[in-house]
Amino acid sequence: MTLIGYARVSTLEQDEALQVDALTAAGCDLSRIYVDHITGASTTRPELDRAWDYLRPGDTLVVWRLDRLGRSLKHLVQLVGELGQREVEFRSLMESIDTTTPTGRLTFHLFASIAEFERDLIRERTAAGLAAAKARGRVGGRPKALSATQVEQARRMMSEDNLSATDVAAVLRVSRATLYRAIQGET
CATH class of the missing domain: 3.40.50.1390 (Resolvase, N-terminal catalytic domain)
Known part of the structure; x- marks a missing residue:
C-alpha cells in the first residue's frame, strides 16, 4: 500500500x-x-x-x-x-x-x-417551475421567427403578388428555410 x-x-x-x-x-x-x-x-x-x-x-x-x-x-x-x-x-x-x-x-x-439529494431537489424544482410556466401559458424554447400575421402576409405575397420565396424571405428578413417551415406550420 x-x-x-x-x-x-x-x-x-x-x-x-x-x-x-x-x-x-x-x-x-x-x-x-x-x-x-x-x-x-x-x-x-x-x-x-x-x-x-x-x-x-x-x-x-x-x-x-x-x-x-x-x-x-x-x-x-x-x-x-x-x-x-x-x-x-x-x-x-x-x-x-x-x-x-x-x-x-x-x-x-x-x-x-447529500449530493444526490441536492440533484433530486434541483430536478424537482425545475420540473415544478416548467409546469407552473406552462399553466400560465408560457412555453419554453426559442420564439417563433414569424408571427401568424407575417405568415399570412408571406402567403399572400407569394400567391397574389407572385413574389418568389427568396424575395418574400428578404422582405421578412428571414431565411428561405425559415419561411418554408413557417408556411408549413412548423415554426
Whole structure:
C-alpha cells in the first residue's frame, strides 16, 4: 500500500508548501506527491492525471482538503467513486475522511447522499417551475421567427403578388428555410 499525495494551488502566487508539508507529515513520500498549479474549475489537470495513472489497487490517494481534488461535490463524489472501483482508498486530511475506515466510508457516503439529494431537489424544482410556466401559458424554447400575421402576409405575397420565396424571405428578413417551415406550420 502506497500513499499518493495530490495538491493543487489555484494561482501562481499561491504556494503549495503548506499542502506538501501536510501530505509528507501524513506519510506520503515526496516523490509521490503530484502538484497542479491550476484553477479548480479547469477540466484538465495534468498532475492529477499522472497520479491517477500511478495509483494501483490497495494504494491511497491523499489530499490536504476536499476542495483541492473536486471541482464540485458532484465531481468529488464521481472521482472517489472511480477510486473505489479501482480498489484505491481516499483520504482527506483536513476533513478527517479516510475511506480505509468504516467511519470514513460512512462520512463520504453521507456526502454522496447529500449530493444526490441536492440533484433530486434541483430536478424537482425545475420540473415544478416548467409546469407552473406552462399553466400560465408560457412555453419554453426559442420564439417563433414569424408571427401568424407575417405568415399570412408571406402567403399572400407569394400567391397574389407572385413574389418568389427568396424575395418574400428578404422582405421578412428571414431565411428561405425559415419561411418554408413557417408556411408549413412548423415554426
